[in-house]
Amino acid sequence: MTLRRKTFFVISAALAGFVLLLYGASRLILLDSYHQLEANAVIADTERIAKTIADNLDQLGRTTIDWAHWDDTYEFVRGEYDDYVSDNLGDEVLVNLGLNFMIYQDNDGRIVFSKFVDLEEAVETPPSFALETDILQALAPDPQNLLGGTTGIFKVDGRPLLVASRHILNSQSEGPSEGTLIFGAYLNEVRVAALEETLNSNFNLYDIDDPALPPAWQTIAASLGASTEVEVQPVSEESVSGYRILTDVSGRPSYLLKVDLPRTLYQQGLTTLQYFLANLILFGLAVIVVTLLLMNRIVLGRLGGLHAGVMRIRGTGDLSLSVEAAGTDEIAGLGRVLNDLFSEVEQSREQLRRFNLELERRVEERTEDLARVNRTLQEEVIEREQAQVQLAAARDQAMEALRLKAQILANVSHDVRTPLNVIILRCEMLKHEQGVFLEPKQKKLLDTILFSALELLHFFNNLLEQSQTQDNTLKIKHKPFPLQELTRDIEILMQPLAEKKGLGWHVEVDPELPALIIGDQARLKQVLGNLVDNAIKFTEVGEIAVRLERRDVEEWAMIVSDTGPGIAEEDRNLIFDAFWQADGSLTRRVNRGVGLGLSIVRELALLMGGEVSVVSDGCGMGSTFVVTLPLQVGETKEEVVYG
Amino acid sequence: MDELWGLIIEDDADLASAFTEVLHFSGLRTELIQNGSLALEILANSEPDLVLLDLHLPEVSGPEILDYIRNDRRLAGTKVVIVTADAVRAKQLEKTADLVMIKPIRFSDLLSLADRLFPPPQNTPATTGE
Numbered sequence: 001m002t003l004r005r006k007t008f009f010v011i012s013a014a015l016a017g018f019v020l021l022l023y024g025a026s027r028l029i030l031l032d033s034y035h036q037l038e039a040n041a042v043i044a045d046t047e048r049i050a051k052t053i054a055d056n057l058d059q060l061g062r063t064t065i066d067w068a069h070w071d072d073t074y075e076f077v078r079g080e081y082d083d084y085v086s087d088n089l090g091d092e093v094l095v096n097l098g099l100n101f102m103i104y105q106d107n108d109g110r111i112v113f114s115k116f117v118d119l120e121e122a123v124e125t126p127p128s129f130a131l132e133t134d135i136l137q138a139l140a141p142d143p144q145n146l147l148g149g150t151t152g153i154f155k156v157d158g159r160p161l162l163v164a165s166r167h168i169l170n171s172q173s174e175g176p177s178e179g180t181l182i183f184g185a186y187l188n189e190v191r192v193a194a195l196e197e198t199l200n201s202n203f204n205l206y207d208i209d210d211p212a213l214p215p216a217w218q219t220i221a222a223s224l225g226a227s228t229e230v231e232v233q234p235v236s237e238e239s240v241s242g243y244r245i246l247t248d249v250s251g252r253p254s255y256l257l258k259v260d261l262p263r264t265l266y267q268q269g270l271t272t273l274q275y276f277l278a279n280l281i282l283f284g285l286a287v288i289v290v291t292l293l294l295m296n297r298i299v300l301g302r303l304g305g306l307h308a309g310v311m312r313i314r315g316t317g318d319l320s321l322s323v324e325a326a327g328t329d330e331i332a333g334l335g336r337v338l339n340d341l342f343s344e345v346e347q348s349r350e351q352l353r354r355f356n357l358e359l360e361r362r363v364e365e366r367t368e369d370l371a372r373v374n375r376t377l378q379e380e381v382i383e384r385e386q387a388q389v390q391l392a393a394a395r396d397q398a399m400e401a402l403r404l405k406a407q408i409l410a411n412v413s414h415d416v417r418t419p420l421n422v423i424i425l426r427c428e429m430l431k432h433e434q435g436v437f438l439e440p441k442q443k444k445l446l447d448t449i450l451f452s453a454l455e456l457l458h459f460f461n462n463l464l465e466q467s468q469t470q471d472n473t474l475k476i477k478h479k480p481f482p483l484q485e486l487t488r489d490i491e492i493l494m495q496p497l498a499e500k501k502g503l504g505w506h507v508e509v510d511p512e513l514p515a516l517i518i519g520d521q522a523r524l525k526q527v528l529g530n531l532v533d534n535a536i537k538f539t540e541v542g543e544i545a546v547r548l549e550r551r552d553v554e555e556w557a558m559i560v561s562d563t564g565p566g567i568a569e570e571d572r573n574l575i576f577d578a579f580w581q582a583d584g585s586l587t588r589r590v591n592r593g594v595g596l597g598l599s600i601v602r603e604l605a606l607l608m609g610g611e612v613s614v615v616s617d618g619c620g621m622g623s624t625f626v627v628t629l630p631l632q633v634g635e636t637k638e639e640v641v642y643g
Numbered sequence: 644m645d646e647l648w649g650l651i652i653e654d655d656a657d658l659a660s661a662f663t664e665v666l667h668f669s670g671l672r673t674e675l676i677q678n679g680s681l682a683l684e685i686l687a688n689s690e691p692d693l694v695l696l697d698l699h700l701p702e703v704s705g706p707e708i709l710d711y712i713r714n715d716r717r718l719a720g721t722k723v724v725i726v727t728a729d730a731v732r733a734k735q736l737e738k739t740a741d742l743v744m745i746k747p748i749r750f751s752d753l754l755s756l757a758d759r760l761f762p763p764p765q766n767t768p769a770t771t772g773e
Contacts, residue, residue, distance in 0.1 A: 410729065413728060414699065417728040417746045417747065418655045418658055418728065418746065419655075419657070419658075420746075420747060421658055421661075421728075421747040421748055422655070422657045422658045422661055424747045424749065424750075425658070425661040425662075425747075425748065425749075425750055425753075428749065428750030429664065429665065429750055432750060453747075454747070457746075461730075522730075
């Protein structure tokens with residue numbers, strides 16, 4: 001709904017309300033006034049008619065007095081004037097007087113004379129009602145009041161009759177009363193029509209005792225009672241009626257005077273209201289048109305212009321366009337603010353475009369950088385993969401070399417050991433068979449040969465052992481064996497060597513150790529043998545001590561101490577490396593052996609779940625090698641069988 | 644008691660003759676064989692008390708000869724002593740052989756061999772190994 005339409009509806013509704021309110025109020029006030037006016041007019045008219053009827057009655061009373069207080073009449077009633085009737089009471093006299101009848105009575109109540117005429121036809125008629133009826137008693141004047149009489153409406157056979165009665169007196173209106181004179185005239189259609197013509201009114205009399213009277217009128221008559229007020233009731237849009245009660249001679253309500261009037265005033269009021277309404281509507285329309293025109297010119301048209309301008313800018317997207325902003329009022333201000341906003345938005349948009357370009361440029365730069373880094377990374381990955389392949393190949397080669405080495409060593413050792421075995425056996429046989437015959441020098445030479453052959457064999461054994469541990473072909477056994485066998489074997493093997501060098505020999509087994517231990521007897525013997533051999537090798541003076549001891553519930557140790565030169569601190573970590581003596585440092589100093597023994601000790605100790613360490617102060621106080629091993633106690637001695 | 648006799652199956656002539664000589668000291672009569680197939684031929688026709696067996700032999704290997712002996716009921720009383728320089732191999736054959744000797748073989752070991760394998764009859768009768 002456009003603003004114009006809304007404005008139109010709002011103004012129209014307001015004006016319509018205003019017009020309706022004004023019209024309603026006016027109608028209420030005006031119509032009420034017109035009703036009042038109309039009622040007043042009706043009352044006045046009704047009263048006028050009632051008064052006219054009363055005037056007629058007064059006129060009738062005066063006429064009656066004129067005739068009653070007259071000597072001729074006085075004499076006629078006394079019977080002294082015989083020609084009275086012929087002289088005075090012709091038909092035309094009644095017609096001229098407007099009387100329907102006249103009745104002369106003497107004091108005895110006898111009717112002296114009476115005459116009835118038809119006023120329309122102007123001819124005498126027989127009496128229209130029985131003269132013996134109560135009318136004469138009812139009209140009889142007060143005998144005490146000679147000048148008084150009765151004047152009023154009397155109902156005879158349902159017809160309204162205007163009557164007057166007076167004492168018959170002389171012309172000086174003096175008594176005694178000789179009788180009563182009664183004059184009467186019917187208030188019939190003719191008379192009413194005459195009155196209507198005279199009064200320019202339209203009225204009727206209705207007998208309130210007539211059962212045929214319409215109920216509404218009966219109700220009005222009942223409500224009015226004996227009051228002489230006028231009841232006004234509209235009959236239709238065109239006519240209104242006034243009702244008034246007329247009383248009869250005895251003061252009893254007897255007739256309902258109904259006056260019909262055209263509702264001229266009311267109609268005028270309605271017409272006025274209609275004109276008023278028409279004027280209001282015309283005025284309202286004019287106000288709407290003028291207001292809309294003004295609003296359109298001052299507000300709506302300009303708002304529409306602003307809207308159109310904004311829509312145009314939105315449609316084209318061209319923010320350099322501007323909207324109408326001429327003037328000093330709020331709408332012009334709004335236009336200026338919009339123009340400012342548009343230019344700001346355009347500036348922001350321009351900035352945003354520049355930022356975007358900058359951002360795109362940076363993204364491109366970063367993308368290039370990333371691509372470069374990516375390429376570098378890919379190259380590195382490829383290089384690394386190649387390196388890995390090379391490494392794997394090198395590792396395989398090394399493994400193969402190790403395997404080949406072990407194989408070659410095995411073959412060499414076999415090939416060497418057989419002739420060495422021959423040398424050893426022959427030497428021993430020689431000693432055994434010819435020992436007693438040999439000279440000490442020969443015996444010593446023989447021992448030297450034997451010792452050297454054993455040494456050489458021992459070397460090859462170590463070489464083979466070391467290559468096998470490196471090649472992971474060595475398996476460790478877990479089998480119960482008596483510890484005593486271990487010490488015994490070592491003593492058999494090593495004690496002669498120690499004694500040969502003049503060294504003390506001391507073996508000790510911790511009584512806490514079990515007699516049976518689970519392990520690899522041969523490997524343990526090898527480890528202990530190598531340590532002792534090493535100790536003997538490097539010790540010139542003193543003793544070699546071997547001790548097996550229990551460390552705790554889970555660990556035991558083989559300890560070999562010597563009184564040799566000890567090991568320098570910087571060498572302590574090196575001595576367990578294979579071939580460490582190959583650099584010549586220690587070998588030169590002691591001039592003996594290749595350092596495979598300790599390397600094998602360490603490898604075997606590790607394979608058996610233990611470790612080897614050395615304690616030495618390195619200044620001629622000897623060395624102590626300790627091999628710690630997990631302790632597993634063998635269950636029974638008896639199951640172990642030698643061999 | 645009959646004289647004990649054994650076969651020395653060893654391809655190295657010098658070592659074999661040394662073995663022979665030392666075993667003679669301990670009263671064993673021995674015969675020397677230097678290749679495997681010949682050894683099988685001889686074993687097919689005789690029941691030696693002892694076989695001193697080298698593992699590295701031409702034609703037929705030591706373990707094959709050991710299998711042959713152990714699968715022939717006729718040779719149930721024959722003691723087999725393995726002589727080798729290969730400690731690993733020696734371990735594997737420990738159960739099948741009566742005794743395993745790793746080179747170098749010492750004079751004293753050979754000298755006591757007969758006593759260890761054939762104890763004097765007054766103690767316990769000679770039986771097959773464990």
